[in-house]
Amino acid sequence: MNPASYPPSQSAAPLAARRLTVADFTTYEHRYHLTHRFPSLPKRHCPHGGCMVAEGHIGECQPWRDLQLVGSDLNVYHTYETLAREDAPGHVSIIVMLEGCAELRLGDRHCSLTPGNGVLLAYAGAQRLSARHIAGQRVRAVNLTVLEQALEEDPRLASLTPLMQARGGLWSLSVSNGLCQSLAEWLSSRAQGAAALLQSEGLALQLLSQALATHDPSRPPPPSRHAEAPIASFRDHRLLERVRNHLDSHPGDAHSLQTLAELACMSPSSLREKFRQTYGQPIFDYLRERRLALAYQLLREGESVQQVATQVGYRHATNFATAFRQRYGVAPRDVE
Incomplete structure (x- = not known):
């Protein structure tokens, strides 16, 4: 049974929190080919994008080319939605929730992410992709994104390529408690330089290993219970x-x-x-x-x-x- 959340590492002082406004979220949009919506913040109440949406920190690193590892530790004050733009490239993402919850939608499929659970997402560019983070919670999550080009160039990842050819999908992903603890420690780590790169590479390899172990190349993996048969209509x-x-x-x-x-x-x-x-x-x-x-x-x-x-x-x-x-x-x- 998974714990309610995976606590931050106690071996290091907390990272300095940063106030993130609507304008700050906008800076991520071009880099990641996405847009944001803030349903509880009408534009007339938020001149020049100065309203604070969340507070905390977002860490980004690139273990190697065409892979991006992003960790978020945020207190969310206003609900926000993230939507993939039409020009977003095809990719596979491995998302692990350590604390809080989020809602993920791909086409007509829906998944609720809760602590200790992961999802394997394949986005082929043909469907609507969105995520929703609700206000009033602390969200700690890690997202590893692998661009379609990397799947084609790295033979170790060949078994993930059929997911893209099947026009994408959502699948539940088994994540060990040990890996969740390692991800939680990475989120609060102050490592820099070569140490930080090696740490991120190790975590990326572990996430990919669990994704490959979950996916049987002889047949499409079974969809998650939330994706195909949510308890709520x-x-x-x-x-x-x-x-x-x-x-x-x-x-x-x-x-x-x-x-x-x-x-x-x-x-x-x-x-x-x-x-x-x-x-x-x-x-x-x-x-x-x-x-x-x-x-x-x-x-x-x-x-x-x-x-x-x-x-x-x-x-x-x-x-x-x-x-x-x-x-x-x-x-x-x-x-x-």
Whole structure:
């Protein structure tokens, strides 16, 4: 059984967090042939792209030509969506989620990524590819992208080429606990130069090895359960989105499972299970993360601890302070 998340390495001091605005996200678009959408940030409320979307760090390295290893460790304050542009090159990606959750779509297939799980993605350029990262959570993930050209030139990767010829797809990927721990350590590593390159090469080889072991070259690999048979129907997804949007818009309100189930037109037990399966965490865990992420943002803007506690739904500032310290490792009064 996978843990709820793979903790960062304790052997090194945390990497300095960086505030990432809409404009910062835009700088990645040309390099990776993608676009971003920020559904909760209308342009009129975000002049010149200055609104902060997330805070943390993104690490990039190129183990060798036509391969890119990207690690993200972000506190997400506003939901954002990433979409592949029409000129995006064909590629195979191996994505591993260490903390938080994300939604991935390729054509009519859907996959919810949760901690300790991976996905093997083959993008042939003919289908719509998008990812969604919801607000109110910490997301730690690693993505290894191999361009189609590398698949053709490296005989070791030949068995992945049929995935491209089949017009792409999504497959679940088994990732060992040991590799997840190594990826978590890499995310928080301060290694530089040759040491950093060797570390990234080793991780890239391990990820590729697990992808090759998962894929049987004699037949297409079985699709993931989430990709082909999600527990929630299309109608359910729309209703779950209604609930999640309601929580995003009213994080400070008192919510009960019964009233949320009525909003979703489901029984309380169905809502509890389908929300967890779709978004990778229990519904009230999601609400707590959303409240604390909003609290962190408000504290950064200078509001008092008591004001923030009330706004995010805590009746007592002491309870809020305890939950905040458990989540971020610092007291609310120490946020700068």
